[in-house]
Amino acid sequence: MLGLILFLIVLFFAIAAPVFADYENEAIKQNVYEKFAPPSREHLLGMDAYGRDLFARIIFGARLSLVISLTTVGASMVLGCLIGSLCAYYGGWLDAITMRIVDIFLALPMTLMAVTVVAALGTSTTNLIIALTISMIPPFVRIVRSAVLQVKGSDYIEAAVAYGSKDMRIILTHVLPNAIGPIIVQATLNLASVLLSVAALGFIGLGVPSPQPEWGTMLAESKAQMRYHPWQVIIPGVAVAITVLSINLIGDGLRDALDPKLKN
Amino acid sequence: MDSNLLEIKDLCVQYKTHNGTVYAVNGVNLTLQKGETLGLVGETGAGKTTTALSILRLLPDRIGEIKSGSILLDGEEITKISEAEMRNIRGNKVSMIFQDPMTSLNPILPVGQQIGEAVLLHTDLNKEEREKRVDEMLTAVGLQPSRKNEYPHQFSGGMKQRIVIAIALACNPELLLADEPTTALDVTIQSQVLQMMNDLKKRFNTGMILITHDLGVVAQTCDKVAIMYAGHIVENGTVQDIYESAQHHPYTVGLFHSIPEMNKDSNRLAPIPGLMPDPMIRQEGCSFSDRCPKCSERCRREKPGNYTVSNSHTISCFLYEQGDADKEEI
Numbered sequence: 001m002l003g004l005i006l007f008l009i010v011l012f013f014a015i016a017a018p019v020f021a022d023y024e025n026e027a028i029k030q031n032v033y034e035k036f037a038p039p040s041r042e043h044l045l046g047m048d049a050y051g052r053d054l055f056a057r058i059i060f061g062a063r064l065s066l067v068i069s070l071t072t073v074g075a076s077m078v079l080g081c082l083i084g085s086l087c088a089y090y091g092g093w094l095d096a097i098t099m100r101i102v103d104i105f106l107a108l109p110m111t112l113m114a115v116t117v118v119a120a121l122g123t124s125t126t127n128l129i130i131a132l133t134i135s136m137i138p139p140f141v142r143i144v145r146s147a148v149l150q151v152k153g154s155d156y157i158e159a160a161v162a163y164g165s166k167d168m169r170i171i172l173t174h175v176l177p178n179a180i181g182p183i184i185v186q187a188t189l190n191l192a193s194v195l196l197s198v199a200a201l202g203f204i205g206l207g208v209p210s211p212q213p214e215w216g217t218m219l220a221e222s223k224a225q226m227r228y229h230p231w232q233v234i235i236p237g238v239a240v241a242i243t244v245l246s247i248n249l250i251g252d253g254l255r256d257a258l259d260p261k262l263k264n
Numbered sequence: 265m266d267s268n269l270l271e272i273k274d275l276c277v278q279y280k281t282h283n284g285t286v287y288a289v290n291g292v293n294l295t296l297q298k299g300e301t302l303g304l305v306g307e308t309g310a311g312k313t314t315t316a317l318s319i320l321r322l323l324p325d326r327i328g329e330i331k332s333g334s335i336l337l338d339g340e341e342i343t344k345i346s347e348a349e350m351r352n353i354r355g356n357k358v359s360m361i362f363q364d365p366m367t368s369l370n371p372i373l374p375v376g377q378q379i380g381e382a383v384l385l386h387t388d389l390n391k392e393e394r395e396k397r398v399d400e401m402l403t404a405v406g407l408q409p410s411r412k413n414e415y416p417h418q419f420s421g422g423m424k425q426r427i428v429i430a431i432a433l434a435c436n437p438e439l440l441l442a443d444e445p446t447t448a449l450d451v452t453i454q455s456q457v458l459q460m461m462n463d464l465k466k467r468f469n470t471g472m473i474l475i476t477h478d479l480g481v482v483a484q485t486c487d488k489v490a491i492m493y494a495g496h497i498v499e500n501g502t503v504q505d506i507y508e509s510a511q512h513h514p515y516t517v518g519l520f521h522s523i524p525e526m527n528k529d530s531n532r533l534a535p536i537p538g539l540m541p542d543p544m545i546r547q548e549g550c551s552f553s554d555r556c557p558k559c560s561e562r563c564r565r566e567k568p569g570n571y572t573v574s575n576s577h578t579i580s581c582f583l584y585e586q587g588d589a590d591k592e593e594i
Contacts, residue, residue, distance in 0.1 A: 155367040
């Protein structure tokens with residue numbers, strides 16, 4: 001519940017960002033005279049090292065982070081569902097080979113994978129999404145496969161075959177909707193880790209390129225002033241922490257609600 | 265009425281498992297006419313369900329296989345047609361009612377949609393006509409059409425089985441395979457459901473294979489009976505042949521003795537001693553020989569053929585091998 005409230009607040013600021021601040025003038029345009037200005041009525045959280053409004057950058061940053069992580073999770077969920085359900089449904093060689101490939105990918109840490117892909121493709125927001133999607137697909141394939149395997153054995157699937165449904169139809173209308181519980185939980189929890197990865201990649205300079213306001217990038221930019229202006233680091237850090245925490249809380253809540261084994 | 269709707273000849277089905285080959289069905293012969301009901305009776309593991317699944321070609325992938333024999337549906341050999349053609353037969357010409365109505369409905373789709381799906385797959389009806397058909401089917405099985413948007417968990421067990429029957433009959437199939445349709449239901453609901461199936465079957469002139477181990481159910485609903493044991497049909501005949509004739513396969517006799525009788529003063533049942541033979545082992549001789557009270561030396565060496573005792577009645581036991589025996593080898 002707390003998670004949902006926090007997440008809705010973050011989402012609200014992300015969606016309503018243009019209402020609170022002007023992107024070009026406040027989040028991008030540098031104004032060196034006002035650098036490190038303390039919080040005031042005009043600039044709620046003060047200014048950063050280049051005289052940009054920190055509050056504006058945080059809320060536009062929320063936008064960027066959420067767009068990137070939602071796209072990534074969405075894309076990897078769709079692809080993961082497709083691959084996972086085909087593997088589980090048909091089994092045999094297709095399944096065996098795909099699962100070994102997935103195993104290889106799972107052996108590499110997600111961030112490392114993303115770093116490699118971004119390094120190969122170059123830094124841009126699109127490449128970041130591609131990199132994260134590639135590293136997110138394998139865990140999804142695993143989860144979807146096991147969920148589908150469980151549903152596939154049900155009598156109603158056999159009944160659907162017995163009244164003449166085609167394979168694709170069975171997968172889409174009977175199997176996946178029944179397997180959606182664990183997939184949704186996985187997606188939510190992955191959302192948090194993607195968000196964290198975006199910030200981490202931004203921090204080491206492989207994420208969203210400057211001057212776009214991204215939380216990880218903001219942390220990296222202001223780490224030099226940490227001793228004199230700790231505020232500059234704390235604010236983006238807190239933003240990342242709150243968002244990740246809220247999503248994780250939602251994920252845990254969903255898991256408790258959807259997994260009967262954890263209910264007492 | 266005279267054309268054979270279904271003709272199974274010498275059907276052999278095997279399951280390949282990690283532990284070896286299971287000989288599930290070993291040479292089954294069956295015929296069924298339009299509108300007729302055949303009761304397939306036997307113990308658990310006798311191969312009844314396997315026979316039914318073979319007709320729909322629904323044996324488990326890569327494990328179950330039709331080894332030999334032919335299945336003719338309306339004269340068409342269905343063991344050899346493609347998967348796409350087979351899909352067209354499933355639910356359209358032949359449909360199946362599964363044993364457990366609790367699990368054979370998709371829990372997250374409204375029941376109306378599940379009935380409509382079969383109609384959608386096999387007819388060209390538009391949405392309105394399909395909805396009308398769904399309403400008709402629900403009325404036919406004695407449920408209110410207004411409940412079509414409800415989910416399976418909102419129905420009782422008996423109602424769910426009615427819905428399963430509605431799905432099965434939605435496309436007016438010529439053959440209905442009912443795999444123990446009433447086993448999971450309590451007795452009062454059982455007779456209601458059977459009564460309803462019988463009425464619907466007559467109305468649509470559907471042939472039916474009723475798989476059961478309940479001999480009472482068979483007497484109530486079937487025209488013909490086939491007694492199955494260890495993958496063989498040991499006795500085949502009309503209901504009169506099985507229930508009234510004096511000549512029986514020893515297994516059938518044992519089966520009838522295992523039922524408690526209300527009107528006789530007996531306090532002990534006479535079950536058949538022993539267990540069904542391991543289907544992994546191919547037996548020489550009659551498969552019932554180990555448990556048969558009338559077993560002879562010959563039974564252990566040779567397989568009995570199907571011997572005709574009257575017009576419609578055949579028994580697979582050497583006891584009935586007479587001059588006019590029909591020497592059809594199994």
